Amino acid sequence: MEEDSGTPVTHDSSTYVNDHVGFCGCIKTFPSDFVVTEINMHGQLVNEIATDCLSKSGGTLSDQSRSCQQDSKRLRLSPSELCIEEEYFREHDGDVHCPSDVLHSVVEEGKEHSVKKVLECYHDKAETLDSLLDQAVREQLRQFAYSIKDMWNLKSEPEVFSTEFSLGPIPEKTVRASLHGAIRQEYPFLATITKSGEIVVKANQDYQELCKLVSEEEASGFLKFLDAKLENSKFAFRPDGNKEHRKKVHHFLSKKFGKLVETKSFTDSEQKVVIMVRFREKNGCRKRTNAGSREKEDIYTAFTLQKENLETLEAISYLSSELGVLPSDFSYTGIKDKKAVTYQAMVVKKVTPKRLKELGSIIGKKGLGLSNVHSVSQPLRLGQLQGNHFAIIVRDLKLHSDDCYGNLKERVCEAMEKVKKNGFINYYGPQRFGQGQNIHTDQIGLALLSGEMVKAVKLFxxxxxxxxxxxxxxxxxxxxxxxxxxxxxxxxxxxxxxxxxxxxxxxxxxxxxxxxxxxxxPHSMRIFYVHAYCSKIWNEAVSYRIKIYGTRVVTGDLVFSTEHIESCSPNDKVHVITPEEEMANKYTINQVIIPMAGYSVQYPTNKVGEWYHKRLAGDGLQLDHFRLPALQLNVPGCYRHILRYPHDLSYSFLENNGKDVRPGGDYLRDLILHLSVSFWLDPSCYATVCLGEIMKCDL
Incomplete structure (x- = not known):
């Protein structure tokens, strides 16, 4: 936790799921009282990894490690790691190319993308649309498309574009991907989305806005180019001699599509100024013709970062400053506590192992240390770990003030066994919000979601x-x-x-x-504040759920379905409890999940769902506020279990002189006792929250 040990964290009685009495004590008296060590995907503590477990060829990852990294997206969506925070991208991974009517606007780089191949690929897409839709649906889609086009040409009010057209259930993901691309290529003034396995078609508002700045032909060509993702290609708008108008076009493209493309004005062979658009390069996604440039781009160095009394993002800021790289060049699996000694895996881009090792003599004064420095082939991702191990000292154990006749050691043992058996409510811990600070991170997140950018900066x-x-x-x-x-x-x-x-x-x-x-x-830092707000709402939602329903599983609760779990989207995995299932006690409380607020999650259909909508509306938010194109942020939401359990929980008592006293040993009334606790938790679980359930006191 980031707050001092003297700063109370109040727990209401309704926030506990165990009925033991608990006890009092102080945590984080010293940073060394709270040691956090990441557990990697192989089940290893990251401060105990030997570099010889890696492949000897070029220092790259072993096949097993590489396999884990390649499977990280699947792991993030598994039930064991429900709330790893990531953006959902459009469901389209086909290799679509530009149609003939915009070839004049596409500048190709490389012989492999000949005009013949482009036309062949586009015709393949047109054939796909005919082959995947029956004639009746194809005709309905055509009529819908041109009714939208007619309304646009008549300059109808924006409300008319709220109409949607569904193609019906399409269970196969690859078929949906092909249809997304084919529809958008044939009708660039339409947008397509997937809702519960159905492709829904509606008017493309970006097309309408772009047509206010450029011709309809240019707008169509640009959106087809954008959706095609033709490698090593560029799109050129028509020559434009008006500098102010070009600025408006640049600004619009940056605001709407800046995450995908970059723009620049060029003077062509006829000395006319044109706006050129190209896709932003992504590491590992585009081929480099220059071998030297590729070698430079592919430099990744992994290491274990030890820090003391320092935030993870602060540590990254300091390291990036010393190394002359950007904070976004660092990747990691999660944020660690501030007032603690922590060990976590990191990867830095564009820095060699030799260069990183040279920092060893410089960073010690900042409470930082580096170990296990070696080359790897790719960055880390959030949630790419099995969990975190905690070694904690709770000092000055005492009975609660209203527990006059209890036995302290019995209270401790009872509490440990209860939580080991029944678990704890999986709250986000206070370090998520910067407790003890004048401004909490969730306040900044709310300002960003509300579009109050100046307010967010001043809060920051x-x-x-x-x-x-x-x-x-x-x-x-x-x-x-x-x-x-x-x-x-x-x-x-x-x-x-x-x-x-x-x-x-x-x-x-x-x-x-x-x-x-x-x-x-960096994106990871921008999204951090928005996620802090969503975490706060989740905490409040769970407290409300426990207050009105307790630990009963009731109609309208959400659980993960065990059927077809590998073949469907996260929302398809969510099952709503029926009255019959409630009566049969089919599910237990440790299976119930609560959604993190976002634009694509499913909410409970009981009072908890009603609470969510009222709570968000109270902050002036609707579901569309969780898309922030201006900040290149999307918050689709995710799901998180109500309960979690500590693994391998063990403990022992320590006298004030540090001598070990076993749980069954004698206790002297005038002797000050401390408690040594060891356990590990799943990703995104907080040890301070687990301790709060164990002790039932202000920490």
Missing amino acids: FTPEDSDDPVNKAKKYFIETEDAKGTLAMLPDFKVRERMLLRALNRYGLNHEGCIQGWLSI
Whole structure:
């Protein structure tokens, strides 16, 4: 937890699932009292890994490790790791190409993409549409498409575009992918989405907006180019001599499609200025013709990071500053506690093992350490771990003030056995929200979701009650809004803050400027604040669920289905409890899941679902607020079990002189006892929450 040990964390009685009495104690008196060690996909503690477990050929990962990394997406969606936070991408992985009517706008690079091949591929797609839809549905789709086009041509109000057309259930994912591409190629003014196994077609609002800036032919050509994803290709708009108009086009494309493409103005052979568009390169996804460039791009170095009394993102900011790379060049499996000694796996891009090892003598003064440095072939992903191991000292054990006649050691033993058997409510811990700080991360997340970009920036720079250089700089910014002056005051290792300030200095402290500021920091850091808000809502939802229903499984609750779990989407795996199943006690509370708020999750159909909608509406949010195209963020939501269990839980008592006292030993009333606890938890579970259930006291 990030708060001091003296900062109370209040638990209401309704937040517990066990009926034991509990006890009191202090955690995190010293950072070494709270040791967190990641457990990798092989079940190894990351601070005990030997480099010889890796392949000797070039230092790359072993076949087993590589297989785990390649399967990480499947693992993130497995029931054992329900709430790994990731973006859902459009369901389209075909290799679609451009039709003949826009070939004049596509600049090809490479002989493998000849005009003949492009036309052949496009005709294949047209044939696919005919072969996958029967004639009646094909005709209905055509009529729907042209009714939308007619309404657009008549400049009808936007409300008319709320009409949708469903192609009906299409269970096979590969068929859906082919249809998505084929429909969008033939009708670029339509958008397609998947809802519960059905393809739903509706008007493409991006097409309508783009047509206000360019011709209909250019808009159609661009959207076909965008959907085709033709490797090594570019799209050119018609020559445009109006600089202000070009700026509007650049801005629109960056705002709507900046995650996929980048734009630049060029002077063609006729000395006319054209806007050129190309796809952004993604590591490992595009071929490089220059061998030297490829070798440079493929440099990944893995290491185990040890940190003490430092946030994970702060540690990354400091390391990136020392190495001269971006914070986004670091990948990791999860955020670790601040007031603790933690060991976690990391991978950094564009840095050799030799260069990283040179930092060893520099970073020690920052409470950082590096070990197990070696080359790997790819970055890490969130949730790519089996869990975290915790070794914790709880100091100064005492009975609760109202427990006058209890035996302290008996209370401890009872609590341990209860939680070992019954588990604990799987709350997000206070470190998720920055408890003890003036501004919590969930407040920043709500401002971002609400589109209040300036407010979010000011919350981000709200200082704490101290006079260190960082908080002095923050105070100066809040008082003066002088981004350039604040930059001069801010330490170099505060990389996030400096990147945001540089953007604000360039674009200004206004809505658009603040959007550019947020876009300047890595995606993982932007999404962190939004997820903090969603985590807070999840905590409140679970408390409400336990308060009104207890540990009974009731009609309308959600569980994961055990049928066809590998072949369907996450939402298809969710099953709603029926009255008959409630009566038969078919499911237990440890199977019940609660959704994390997002635009594509299913909510319970009982009072918990009603609570969600009222709670979000109270913050001024609707489901569409969880798509943030301006910030290139999407929050589809996910699912998280109500209960979790500590694994391999063991404990022993320590006297004030550090001597080990076994649970069954004698206890002297005048002797101060401490408790040594060891266990491991699944990913995204919090040891402080587990301890809260065990002790039932303010931590």
